[in-house]
Amino acid sequence: MSSNQSSDSVPTREVARRVFAREFNDASYTFKESDDERAPLYLLLPTGERANRVLVVGTLTETEDVGDESEYWRGRIVDPTGTFFVYAGQYQPEAANTLRDLETPAYVSIVGKPRTYETDDGTVNVSLRPESITAVDAGTRDRWVAETAQQTLERIQHLDDEGNEYGRMAKEQYDLPPDEYRTTALSALESLDESDSSPDTPTQSTESVSDPQ
Amino acid sequence: MSPIEKQRGGSETMSELRTHAEEIAEQFSDHLEITVDDVESQLENLVTQYKVPANEARRSVINNYLDEAGLDRDEISQGGASEILVNDIDEDEQWVDLTVKLVDLWEPGSDAISQVGLIGDESGTIKFVSFATSELPKLEEGAVYKLGNVVTDEYQGNYSVKLNRTTTITELDEEIEVGDNSASVEGALVDIQSGSGLIKRCPQEECTRVLQNGRCSEHGSVDGEFDLRIKAVLDDGVTVHEIIFNRERTEELTGLTLEEAKTMAMDALDTSVVADEIRGDLLGRYYRVTGPTYGRYILANEFEQLGAPADLESILIKARSM
Numbered sequence: 064m065s066s067n068q069s070s071d072s073v074p075t076r077e078v079a080r081r082v083f084a085r086e087f088n089d090a091s092y093t094f095k096e097s098d099d100e101r102a103p104l105y106l107l108l109p110t111g112e113r114a115n116r117v118l119v120v121g122t123l124t125e126t127e128d129v130g131d132e133s134e135y136w137r138g139r140i141v142d143p144t145g146t147f148f149v150y151a152g153q154y155q156p157e158a159a160n161t162l163r164d165l166e167t168p169a170y171v172s173i174v175g176k177p178r179t180y181e182t183d184d185g186t187v188n189v190s191l192r193p194e195s196i197t198a199v200d201a202g203t204r205d206r207w208v209a210e211t212a213q214q215t216l217e218r219i220q221h222l223d224d225e226g227n228e229y230g231r232m233a234k235e236q237y238d239l240p241p242d243e244y245r246t247t248a249l250s251a252l253e254s255l256d257e258s259d260s261s262p263d264t265p266t267q268s269t270e271s272v273s274d275p276q
Numbered sequence: 277m278s279p280i281e282k283q284r285g286g287s288e289t290m291s292e293l294r295t296h297a298e299e300i301a302e303q304f305s306d307h308l309e310i311t312v313d314d315v316e317s318q319l320e321n322l323v324t325q326y327k328v329p330a331n332e333a334r335r336s337v338i339n340n341y342l343d344e345a346g347l348d349r350d351e352i353s354q355g356g357a358s359e360i361l362v363n364d365i366d367e368d369e370q371w372v373d374l375t376v377k378l379v380d381l382w383e384p385g386s387d388a389i390s391q392v393g394l395i396g397d398e399s400g401t402i403k404f405v406s407f408a409t410s411e412l413p414k415l416e417e418g419a420v421y422k423l424g425n426v427v428t429d430e431y432q433g434n435y436s437v438k439l440n441r442t443t444t445i446t447e448l449d450e451e452i453e454v455g456d457n458s459a460s461v462e463g464a465l466v467d468i469q470s471g472s473g474l475i476k477r478c479p480q481e482e483c484t485r486v487l488q489n490g491r492c493s494e495h496g497s498v499d500g501e502f503d504l505r506i507k508a509v510l511d512d513g514v515t516v517h518e519i520i521f522n523r524e525r526t527e528e529l530t531g532l533t534l535e536e537a538k539t540m541a542m543d544a545l546d547t548s549v550v551a552d553e554i555r556g557d558l559l560g561r562y563y564r565v566t567g568p569t570y571g572r573y574i575l576a577n578e579f580e581q582l583g584a585p586a587d588l589e590s591i592l593i594k595a596r597s598m
Binding site for chain 1: 464466467509511513514515516552555556559560561562582583584585588591592594595596598
């Protein structure tokens, strides 16, 4: 019978947002929605959405151990709009193993959390701390590009909606014209349309996906 | 928020008191011989003579009637029971009306329970319990009833309804096509939760609880039986769904049989290798899953992996038109 019972009785899992590298790397503002030390940290996307988790599918083009004493793997994942940087160390042992073992180039699917850090000259870099990295096929990658384009366009469409709290926040925090993201989403879609060569992947695949070992 | 706000002000109009009175009279209609006028005059007395806020007055009047009827507060409806479909029940302790068919009667586990089983409407099915103390007439399998004033109950994300002393039962002369709570969802498989892979279940009859460190929460240390299952999260970028794949579906999805999984675990001296293998096979890929909902889970009956998008053209048209 208390004031706000309906929604939050069971802690809900954070949704993995779909965002292209271009927009992801433009983001810099992070925030929490409560004072609780363990409250989730959100990255504010320029198209007006909060992201505590993202799903990225792209081409892993390079991996490098950039650690000093212990292994710390950096991977570059390329999508039609830019490059995601992913870092995995001792606290992400499975992801670190995968980065060490994968042969590049390879299509990979990454579920992870956005992390920001400020460089000495004051610019904010955004990277991805992986929860999982798996090798996937071209069909999965194409599906992600189409889905990400679609969801990016939907965010832009609702950016100015009354009551879109994160839309308002994005306009306050960023001086970034949303039309650029519309253009990049459109060209990402067009790149799929041109390369329509990838054959329809069969449904229900078990072994078709390449295994890193 | 608004009803409470509204009543905070001291000047309650007569029509609002009348509404309270009607609701209270309705709540006690099966228990006491009271009229709306009786209730209203009591409320009015408290509110105008004794300057009691309307909410407090309502509470106090209800308490008096509860005493008079020898009832507990949770045995009467809190007012405003609403007609709802069983698959839309998603909150604990709500008073609702249902029109349902009795699908199945189960063996009551204790003398306190008069009847237990499954009722359903076109949206799906839900468990119901009728307690001996409520002294309700027995329901019959296959019959259709309008059940007024049942209360919802939640246990670990699963909902049921309890019949109680105030529940009204009306047998209806109609047929209901009972649905199967089926849902179909799509998304990327973003997580495989703990309790997936090779697990052990309690061997006690009708228990089948999953063991934690060789212990059943009900039967203690037992010699468990191996099983395979996957608890996965499908995420479409907007919402998440939790999916359970049982042994057959897990074998189908991963190509790994229970016997192979046991061998793998024995070779590694560790059951977690099975879940690790499954993670590598499934995470980050797209699936469509169809099956009945069970609490917050969807039980996968059918599934398929989704490849390259099919309707690129329509997305492109939309993007270009923006």
